[in-house]
Amino acid sequence: MTALFALVGRDLRRAWAGGSVTYTLAFFLLVTILFPFAIGPDAALLARVGGGVIWAAALLAALMPVERLIWPDAESGVLDQFAVRGLSMASVAAAKIVAHWLAFGPPLMLAAVIAAGLLDLPGAVLLKVEVGLLIGTPGLAALAVATSALVSGLRGAGAVAGLVMLPLAVPLLIFGAGSIEGGFGAVRLLGAVSLLLLAGAPFVAGAAIRAGMD
Amino acid sequence: MTALIFNGVTCARGGRVLFENLSFAVAPGGALIVTGPNGVGKSSLIRVAAGLLRPVAGSVEGPARALLAEASALDMELRLARALRFWATLDDGDDPHGRVSRAIEATQLSPLADVPVRLLSTGQRRRAALARVVASAAPVWLLDEPANGLDDASVGTLETLIAGHRAGGGIVLIATHLPIDVPGAQSIVLGGAA
Numbered sequence: 083m084t085a086l087f088a089l090v091g092r093d094l095r096r097a098w099a100g101g102s103v104t105y106t107l108a109f110f111l112l113v114t115i116l117f118p119f120a121i122g123p124d125a126a127l128l129a130r131v132g133g134g135v136i137w138a139a140a141l142l143a144a145l146m147p148v149e150r151l152i153w154p155d156a157e158s159g160v161l162d163q164f165a166v167r168g169l170s171m172a173s174v175a176a177a178k179i180v181a182h183w184l185a186f187g188p189p190l191m192l193a194a195v196i197a198a199g200l201l202d203l204p205g206a207v208l209l210k211v212e213v214g215l216l217i218g219t220p221g222l223a224a225l226a227v228a229t230s231a232l233v234s235g236l237r238g239a240g241a242v243a244g245l246v247m248l249p250l251a252v253p254l255l256i257f258g259a260g261s262i263e264g265g266f267g268a269v270r271l272l273g274a275v276s277l278l279l280l281a282g283a284p285f286v287a288g289a290a291i292r293a294g295m296d
Numbered sequence: 297m298t299a300l301i302f303n304g305v306t307c308a309r310g311g312r313v314l315f316e317n318l319s320f321a322v323a324p325g326g327a328l329i330v331t332g333p334n335g336v337g338k339s340s341l342i343r344v345a346a347g348l349l350r351p352v353a354g355s356v357e358g359p360a361r362a363l364l365a366e367a368s369a370l371d372m373e374l375r376l377a378r379a380l381r382f383w384a385t386l387d388d389g390d391d392p393h394g395r396v397s398r399a400i401e402a403t404q405l406s407p408l409a410d411v412p413v414r415l416l417s418t419g420q421r422r423r424a425a426l427a428r429v430v431a432s433a434a435p436v437w438l439l440d441e442p443a444n445g446l447d448d449a450s451v452g453t454l455e456t457l458i459a460g461h462r463a464g465g466g467i468v469l470i471a472t473h474l475p476i477d478v479p480g481a482q483s484i485v486l487g488g489a490a
Contacts, residue, residue, distance in 0.1 A: 085386045092371070092382065099373065159367030166346050166363045167386060295348050296309070 085169055086177040093181030102147045103185050107193045110143035114197040125202050132201035133211050133262035136194055140215065140258075141251050143190065144222045148243040151182060151230035152291065161291055172288030175227055179283060183223035191215050210262045214272060218258045221276030224283035225250055231287035234294055254279075298359055299323045300345070300436050300467050305354035307340050314340050315486055317354070324435070327458065327468040327481035336487030338471035339365075342440040345469055358467070360388065362434035364442055368425040372414035376405060379413050380428055389433040399431035402457060404450075418445040423453075430457060436467045443474040451476065 097103050117135045118128055155161050164174050191212055198208040229247040233239040257264075257272035300322045307314045314337030322328045330338050343349040345356055346363045370379040377396060384392035384399075400409050403423040408416065416424060422445045429437055437458075443451050455477050458468050470476060 088382065088386060096371070096373075157367065158372075159365055159369035160371075162346070162348055162363065162365060162367070163369045163383060165348055166361055295343075296350070 085164065085167065086173060089164070089174065089177040090181040090184070093178060094185055097147075097181070097185035100150075102150060103189055106143050106146045106186060107189055109146050110139050110190060110193050111197060111200075113139035113142055114200060118201070128201050129203055129207070132198065132203040133207050134259040135201060136197050136203075136211050137214070137218075137255055137259040139197070140190055140194075140219070141222070141248070141255055144186065144219075144226050144251070145244055145247060147182070147186070148226050148230045148233070148247065149240045151178060151227055152234040152287070153230070153239065156234050156291065156294055162295065165295065170288060171291040172284045175231060175287035175291065176284040178287070179220075179224045179227045179280070182227055183220050186223055186226075187215070187219035190219060207262060213269065214258045214261045217269065217273050218254050218276055221254055221279035222251060224276075224279045225254075228279075228283040228287045228290070231290035231294075234290070250279075298357075299326075300358035300469065301356070302345075303355045303357070305344060305351045305356060307337060307344055307349065308352045309337075309340060309349075313352075318484075319354075320482065320484065322467050322469065322482065324465040324467060325462050327462060327470065327478045328484065329476070329478060329481045330469070330471040330484045330486060331473065332486035334473070338473075338486060339440050341486070342438050342469065342471050345436075345438050359435040361436040361438055362387075362429040362432035364425050364429045364437070364439045366440065366444075368413070368421050368428070370413045370421075370424055370428065372412070374413060375410050376400070376413055376416070376424055377409040380424070380431055383428050384431045387432045387434065392431070395431040395433060396427075399427040402430055402453075402460075403427040404453060419447060419450060422446055423450060426454065426457070430461075435465070436469065437461060439468065439470045439472075441472055441474070442470060443472055443476050 114135055121127060194211055194215060225247055229243050232246060233242045236242055253275045257268045257275060260268035261272055302318055302320050305318045306316045320328065330341055332338055340349055344351050346361055377400060380396045381392060384396045400406055403426050405423055405427060408420060413424065426442065442454055446454060458478055461468060
């Protein structure tokens with residue numbers, strides 16, 4: 083247990099110090115800024131599509147760090163050292179999901195406030211977006227870590243990661259964006275999808291890491 | 297303390313059998329040197345002993361292990377002492393700080409304790425990884441090519457550390473293609489058929 087806490091702390095420190103948090107947030111804001119340029123400065127239209135824009139941008143931003151979540155630790159022998167100390171790779175993956183969410187979820191929710199300002203979203207919509215992000219980002223973080231483990235060590239891992247991760251993230255996008263207008267039913271479905279990803283991802287990632295050690 | 301035991305271990309990688317039905321026991325205070333040409337399965341034997349590679353047949357038993365492999369597993373951006381402390385606090389045993397400072401001293405890295413790992417040279421990084429093993433307090437040391445990148449003086453240090461660990465009842469398993477002086481060690485030569 084101590085080892086897992088230590089791993090969460092280490093990953094968090096590296097995410098902040100290594101700039102991965104800043105890059106992800108900058109990318110997220112950049113994508114949200116692209117939409118007004120593409121759609122035009124019609125405030126009413128932007129306010130209507132704004133919630134969906136934030137969700138799409140969050141999904142794309144979640145892809146940014148995927149290449150760096152597992153592979154550097156596999157290459158530098160860090161995962162081997164955890165395995166030698168008797169930790170299961172599923173628990174290591176679970177710790178990495180927690181660390182990745184902490185470095186990604188709350189900062190993204192803060193950045194969403196800025197994005198809402200840029201898109202001129204009403205406060206009520208922003209609140210719904212924030213609730214959706216709070217429920218959806220843990221699932222997104224779990225999916226990112228599982229994808230990262232699956233593509234770890236591949237050439238062109240980033241491109242493959244997109245192809246693996248985006249289709250699986252579609253339910254989060256549908257129910258996340260849907261919760262803005264769809265009400266409580268969509269929020270519950272969003273929670274269900276997020277929980278499913280959280281429950282399955284550590285085992286998928288653990289098995290993938292283990293297979294990579296052979 | 298118990299021995300490190302291989303019971304009829306067979307290891308295959310990519311459909312190729314590297315070694316078959318390998319059995320040996322290294323008692324506390326003992327050492328085993330594995331030699332053989334490149335690609336014959338020395339590193340795989342170490343990884344099987346570490347539990348990282350599942351053998352096709354047979355089993356491995358023994359007390360807690362510390363692994364020195366090709367990668368140092370130290371975070372590049374951290375200062376050496378802090379990078380070593382990360383692992384030392386995860387290992388069993390008291391006083392991780394004391395163990396790390398003693399290990400840094402034993403590997404003659406004291407002047408570099410506050411230098412970030414990324415600035416260390418190949419040989420210094422190798423010694424740093426060795427310090428991680430020394431600080432682990434694990435009874436079994438698994439050393440994969442420990443003399444790689446080390447100068448003559450550092451190889452001497454390595455030999456002294458191995459002797460010290462064995463004198464304290466530790467077990468050392470070494471895979472190497474460079475000569476390392478380990479008095480009274482058992483020896484396995486892999487790969488007649490390869």
